[in-house]
Amino acid sequence: MTVHTRYLIAIWMMVATERYADGRFVILARHFCEARLLSGDSLPAFESALATADRRTSSTLAEAIVIVVALVWPGVVASFTVELAGSSWEGMLVGSEVVLSWAGETARFLSTPLFSFLVLRWIWRFLVWGTLLYRISRLPLQLTPLHPDRAAGLGFLAIYPSIFSGFVVALSCVVASSFLKDLSLERHNPETVWIAIAGWLVITLILFLGSLLVFVRPLYAARERALLDYGRLASQHHLAFHQKWIGEARSGQDLLGFADASSAADLTASVEVAQALRIVPVDLIAVIQLVVAAGVPMLAVVATQVPLGDMAKWLVGTIL
Numbered sequence: 001m002t003v004h005t006r007y008l009i010a011i012w013m014m015v016a017t018e019r020y021a022d023g024r025f026v027i028l029a030r031h032f033c034e035a036r037l038l039s040g041d042s043l044p045a046f047e048s049a050l051a052t053a054d055r056r057t058s059s060t061l062a063e064a065i066v067i068v069v070a071l072v073w074p075g076v077v078a079s080f081t082v083e084l085a086g087s088s089w090e091g092m093l094v095g096s097e098v099v100l101s102w103a104g105e106t107a108r109f110l111s112t113p114l115f116s117f118l119v120l121r122w123i124w125r126f127l128v129w130g131t132l133l134y135r136i137s138r139l140p141l142q143l144t145p146l147h148p149d150r151a152a153g154l155g156f157l158a159i160y161p162s163i164f165s166g167f168v169v170a171l172s173c174v175v176a177s178s179f180l181k182d183l184s185l186e187r188h189n190p191e192t193v194w195i196a197i198a199g200w201l202v203i204t205l206i207l208f209l210g211s212l213l214v215f216v217r218p219l220y221a222a223r224e225r226a227l228l229d230y231g232r233l234a235s236q237h238h239l240a241f242h243q244k245w246i247g248e249a250r251s252g253q254d255l256l257g258f259a260d261a262s263s264a265a266d267l268t269a270s271v272e273v274a275q276a277l278r279i280v281p282v283d284l285i286a287v288i289q290l291v292v293a294a295g296v297p298m299l300a301v302v303a304t305q306v307p308l309g310d311m312a313k314w315l316v317g318t319i320l
Helices: 002-016 018-034 043-057 060-085 102-137 155-185 190-246 260-275 284-295 308-319
Strands: 091-094 097-100
Touching (some): 002 018, 002 155, 018 043, 018 102, 018 155, 060 102, 102 155, 155 284, 190 260
Antiparallel strands (some): 091 097
16 A cells, blocks of 8 residues: 555656646745845845755755665665565565565665655755745845735745645655554554644644744734834824814814824724734645645545544535
8 A cells, every 4th residue: 555655646746746836936936026025135135045046956966865865765675674574575584685576676776766766856845945935034025014915925925835735745645555554554542543643734734834934033023113113103193183183172073074084094904904914924725725735645544533424424514
């Protein structure tokens, strides 16, 4: 089961979504300029960061290291697996020497290196892109606290975790198949299984949402500055409004046709928007996408703990 999942599903998923991921990240990077989030002085540093990230993702040295690790690691794992099992589809232990079968040799020199290469390549790109986001977050960004995305103009970065949805599905399929294999060999308490599934979901969220935490500092600073600036402006306006309309004897009819009350409401709304500004550019949809990508393959594990009929009833009841 784990072999079929790794070679027939995970490899295909990582290859199929690689170009999509590259294209989406280019769109996100371009948006920093198109949305004028960068001042003219910070554009050279931004372009330098992009160039560095591009060189790293296409680095010959990085590719060579990944290939070497992908070729060496399967041999170590295959020998270790056969030694533990004594005999498996990969080979058998003859005396103190591991003898691989033709299937084991194929996995060692073709299938497993390909899988390892793709996983390591995705991890390398994840690290490079995360480093690029960190460098961008340290630039003097032109954030707008009253932006309707509630993230000072950085709300578009909620798309970033979805770039790795295919990679998450691939990894989750492998993890789920490993869980199923372990459950077929040894019985575990249901609590242990549920904790393992929840742990995998939490790890996925931390890893692929954690990259956006680099924007906490600029967003927190923007929120704090907005609360002070708009709060001061609202206080001055509301004090003048009170003195003009409440401090003196006036009737409510005097307010008709004047914009004072409207401007007071607008300033109050501005302060409320500043208070609601998120310090992490993540929304609920981004979280749901990751949970779905990591959780759908885990339904096979859940099926070992919950009857399919009960699961179908719950799903139908939830949807309808």
